[in-house]
Every structure is written in C-alpha cells, then in structure tokens.
Amino acid sequence: MTIRVLLADDQELVRSGFSLILSMEDDMEVVGQAGNGQEAIALTEQTQPDVILMDVQMPVMDGIEATARIRQEYPETSVLILTTFDREDYLFAALEAGASGFLLKTSDADDLVDAIRKVASGLALLSPEMTLPLIARFVQSTSRGKENKQGSGPELSPEDAFALSSLTPREKETLELLAGGMTNAEIASTLFLGAATVKTHVSNILAKTHSRDRVGAVIFAHRVGLVS
Template sequence: MSTQPLRLLLVDDQPLLLQGFAMILSTEPDLEVVGQATDGRQAVDAVREHRPDVVLMDVQMPVLDGIEATRRIVADHPEVRVVILTTFDRDDYLFDALQAGASGFLLKNADAEDLVDAVHAAAEGHALLAPEVTMRVIARMAAGGGPAAPSRPPAPAEDGDALPELTGREREVLRMMARGLSNAEIAAEAFVSEATVKTHVSNVLAKLVVRDRVQAVIAAYEAGLVRPGETGTAG
C-alpha cells in the first residue's frame, strides 16, 4: 500500500541554501518539495497555491520576515506545520516563532538527518525542540516571559492533584517531556516500547487540548506538575 509523500515548501532568501535543502530532502522517498520562496510574502502565497504539509521557514528575509509569515500561514492554514530554520540561536527568535505558531525550531548547521527528522516530527504534530531549547522555554516562562506565561507562580501540587485528567503514567511521561527527553529516551527510562510512549504523548496532547509538546510542558508548569528547577537535563 503506497502513501502520499509529505509535501514541503522551502523558504529562504539565499538561493544556494534553498538548493541545498531541496537536494537533501528530495532524496527521501516520502518527501516531495512542491515549492520554494525567497521571502515571507512569497511563502504566504505559495502555501495558498501548493498546500504543503510542512514549511521550512527562514527568519530574516526581505519584504516579510519569517516570523510574521509563520503567523499568517498558521492563522489561515492551521493544518500546515512550520519549522523555523535560522543561523541565529537567539531567544527572541525562538519565543517569537513559538508564539507565531511554529512547530519546530532548528539551526541551519544541523545535520541532514536532523533536518529530515524535523520534517517528520512536524508532520506528525510534534514540536521539534532540542532539550536545551525546552529548558530555555521553561526558564523564560518561569521568569514571566515567553509564550503562555502564567500570570502568577503556580501553586505546588501533589501528583494526584495536578492535571487530574491524566493517568499516573501520562503525568510521568509529561514530566520526562519537560526534561526534553525524546520518545526513544522516555521509552528507555520507563521500560516500555517507543510505540507505547507515542500513545501516551498523543493522549497527553489530546487531554490537555494543546498543539504540541512545548504547550503540554507549559500546561504542566502552570498546573504545578513541573517546576523549573525540576526539569534538569536529558540523560
């Protein structure tokens, strides 16, 4: 049984980078580059024309920058996932991108494998953020900034009281998500299969009515299930 390849739109104001990304991604049998754009306004128009599944979006571009283009694309086409690609590892880009509705944030010096993984993760509805980036989201939010920052510090909660709609195992998985662990790492730590972890993660997102893993972690912080000092580091 054949499945349709994921449709990709590439957006960057540097033609050589566009060509490079296209070459890397076109070698994957389940990916198809359906369009390219060199500024944000072209990107908005190209999404309307090509209806891609995933957009790889540069940040600094003429006419319309990638953050505003992402905001317009997500507002008009909520089914389209946007992964921000940038050479700048800057917090303002990160938080602006997340607030605009981006599903991932990747530096342009990432490996080709990471780029492909980012596309697949975004298409599956997961946020692609490195563990250290997840830590920065939590730290920024705890300081009162960043997306969906709570209006006051969360009250401490007993495990059974925080997010009661989740099962005990789902709360455990959510805590590990907050530490920036991947599904494979969660599976290893919890002694379950990766498929089981994927089910738990999907259940967490559905029950919390959130778009992706980052928003789930923010909900956990707001409920008192996760505290910034407890997030630690992956591994």
C-alpha cells in the same frame, strides 16, 4: 507517504541547496519556493505543503509573522524555523507563532531531513539538551506577575486548571517525564509500561491540554507548575 515541503528563504542559493538535499530523499518533494513571508503564505494556499522550512529574516514579511498567519489559516501545515542566528528571542517568537521546530542552518543535512520527518509526523524538533532550559525561561518570562498573592505557585487560568485536573496520575507522571526531555521509549522504561501505552498517554495529554505537539505539552507543564 510523500512529505510535501515548501522552502521560504530570501537567498536563492540557500533554497537551491535545501532543494538539492531534499531531492535525494524518496519520501520528500519540494512543492514551491518563496523569497519572503508574503510569498510563503500565498504558496501555502496554492500547494498545501505538509512542512514549510521558514527563514526568519526576510524582506516584505519576516518568517515569524508568516508562521503565525500560516498556522492560523492552515493549521494542518507545520513550520520548521531555519535561521543562521542562535538567538533566544527568535526561538521564543517562533514558539509563540506556532512553529513546530527550530533549527540552525549550520546543521547537517541528515539533521535537516530528520527534522522534517519529525515535524511532518507531528513531533517537535527541539532537542531537550538545547531547548528545554529555554522553554522553561520562556514560560517564566510570560508568567511574571501571575504568581498568586501567597506565592505558593502559578495562578492557573480556568482552562489550565481544568486541563490539569483532567489528567490521570499516570498521565501526569508521563507529562513530567516528557517535559524532562525523555522519549516515549525512555518513558516506557522508566514507568515499566509498554510503548503503545505510553503513546496513548501522550496522545491523551496532547488532547486534554490542547497542545498541538510535545513542545506545547512541555510549555503547559511548566506553566502549571508540574516542572520548574
């Protein structure tokens, strides 16, 4: 299957460089180039890309706002945020907007191509080493003031409480390991399960917690107190 990619960056030289890199991949096709967020939204409607490489700082409309609108209007399109700046506020805003990944423009070409494939397949790009501590901090910052009066843990919304109760003990174990940064193969080895079984558990977790991808599941795990 060919992955349809839309490039959104206000620097033409950057777009040209990305386009050249992706043109060398047999399974990728650049279907459009946008110079700002507003153009990215219009081109998303026209070209129906699988993945958008989205810059953050752009004129007219920035990449964060464009990501939020695209994810709302075109939920089948995944967004991979690309930025020059390694800033936590950008990462947090990107996650809130619905981005599936966050990558620095200084990354290697192979990392970029691998990230696009992961995002296109429904996985999250964010590496555990770089982002899990940030995700934990993100959840903590959005959960301040929600501790119950006894201070025994986060006060769950009815939706989160129902989702948590719907998970089987094995699915909770799987989610805890997933939130700890393990791959499916590592989870399978730790729990002495087959790869297909772990894949089923992860799919069930995403469905039951209403998580779009693994990043969403990690955020859920922190929010409900499965991991700290």
